[in-house]
Amino acid sequence: MKKLLTGNEAIARGAWEAGVHVASAYPGTPSTEILENLALYKDVYSEWAPNEKVGMEVAVGASIGGARALTAMKHVGLNVAADPMFTYSYLGVNGGMVIVTADDPGLHSSQNEQDNRHFARHAKLPMLEPSDSQEAKDFMIEAYEISEKFDVPVLFRITTRICHSKAPVELGERTEHEVKDYQRNINKFVATPARCKVHHYELEEKLKKLEIFANTTKLNVEEINDDTEIGIITSGIAYQYAKEVFGDKVSYLKLGFTFPIPKEKITNFTKKFKTIYVIEELEPFLENEIKAMGINVIGKEKIPNIDELNPDIIAKALLNEELPKVEIKENKAVGRPPILCAGCPHRGIFFELSKKKDVVITGDIGCYTLGSAEPLNAMDSVICMGAGISAAHGFAKAFEKKGRKSKIFGIVGDSTFFHSGITSLLDIVYNKSNVTTIILDNRITGMTGHQENPGTGFTLMGKEAPQADIEAIVRALGVKHVKTINPNNLKESKELIDEYTKLEEPSVIITRWPCALKKFSEQDINEFNLKVEKYAVDSSKCKKCKMCLKTGCPAISFDPEIGSIIDQDMCIGCSVCAQVCPFKAIEKVGG
């Protein structure tokens, strides 16, 4: 029987069927559900690592130790984890190892749209690209065979539409593989310069064998039509889009194994047709490889290398076809940008920061990036995980040179602090800047959909775990001024911000309150007052000053006749608006 699975669910299933023993990852859209689903199979050990590099190294260690190992991450996560990957490709594996990279063309939930297929060539790893959920599962099993047969880790490249599209999958059963014997082998696994020079030669030989494999594997298939006009070379989701546009009218070379490319197979295919299109999403990865073989193909001169690909783009670019559509010019939809939820514990601190004059606020990756949006408008920069703290330090050093006295705040979330904020804060202490770092501890990894982290007290597999004590870590790094506050208490927040603004030393504010959407733990219930209360506006007292609207709460709207209105279905009683109202017009319902 077939089941509808997302690509992520199918990858988890495939890893389980392939007999994977150990998996370690850090959450990141669109990859998160791979490990969440793998954790449902109790015969696999699955964990959330503090960051992608740790996850990669755990998988490497497990692989050397003889286990079939998996790590998975979003595209930018692979930047973080690249260091161990580039060396492990030289060394080769013991148990098979697969690295899943989930790219995000179109930046649905990311800060760039890098094409991680380049990592395969760069790190010299064989690469697989499934085009739907069935392949996502089946290719996973192939990937482990390739990894062990050719003695290399395998890069498994997917994109948002593979990850988050459901399609029918025929399920298989798990094939058990014993964890292989491990014997110390320093020539293979100790990466010293002299040994790695040898390993590089060995890797190039492996790549030659992998190219022969690429020419014969069933992962690369021809679909030949009688017509000799057009042949299409494609991979991944782009194959589905190409089929949607051209159907059975043309021939295809569908590549599931895309590095090293199957040169012989490509040469044979291209000889059969007058025109060859290379249809791929983002960069001209296949196109450049094929052009370097001296074959004339049409690709990115017609199909853009920016944004998510779709059948419309292909039809317009290659066939000049566009479907008629309904157009409405006289009535425009207002934008609907994402915003901090009603009752979000980040709102209060951003509201207080938004009132500060002459400050710089460096932000980071998480829900709290939304503190940059109107009306809070409380952020100067967002770069990557950890930069919320390190960039603040850089700002401070630039301003020292300039003689500028602006106060600098660095913002980071709890999970992001564990990910790569700790070393950044160490730099602030070590190299002395009077930055105030604000760690927004909402007791969970929020943006990716509520994953446990080293601070929450639970593991991915649901076991209890020691809780990393952020305040103790901060003190241990050498920060003398650190205090934990309730961010829904604006007075307390404001006073601490003002106090730390005056300091000439590093300081840290930890805001501790659970995410409004979190499934609360027993500890949360005991520690915080989490009973849902409702606040409402007494319209007889409302002076229509719109101060409450400056909190950017989605539960609050404004009617010129009535004044502010709080949606009672959305309000959870954080009380931030009530504290902001200068006329005490917002009161607890029934209180």
Added chain:
Amino acid sequence: MMNETKNILLVGVGGQGIILTSKILSNALLNAGYDVKMSEVHGMAQRGGSVTTQVRYGKKVFSPIIGKGQADVLISFELMEAIRWIEFLKPDGKLIINDYKIPSAPILAGFAKYPENVLGTLKEKVHTLDFNAADKAKELGNLKVQNIIMLGALVKALELNDINWEEAIKDNVKPKFLDINLKAFNIGKSL
């Protein structure tokens, strides 16, 4: 079975139960023997943002996403969202619309106004079925079942009468909410 692929675009706002609706729909279609693909949006886009899911079914489906001018049915869980996505509807396609407004952040903050006469504009252009699912859901006692009312209306429009929808809903909702969801479904089907 029909050869042609049918395209359903579901749009609305995060938290309206669109993903669950799509899940019930797609699983039922798969069980009925269709090839099905469904695409959804995660992450940043979920925080009160505009949400879309796309369901395609037929004998053989390739792309999981629907192009402009391709949707047989556009089902909009919120009024203004229908305008945002209308160009994806076939000119002779059907619009099913919940006459229910959720103001977005720029509107709440007073930077923009909710567009006026949305329904009138749409009705001039396309075949439209409109109703207020929120009011009907509130009458049943739970605003959250709006999505199943929408599903009922969608099933009727698609003429998918051979599928056991009661089973499909049962597989996807908690037992204590089954009764109210079945009532909601039947309301939707009667619209």
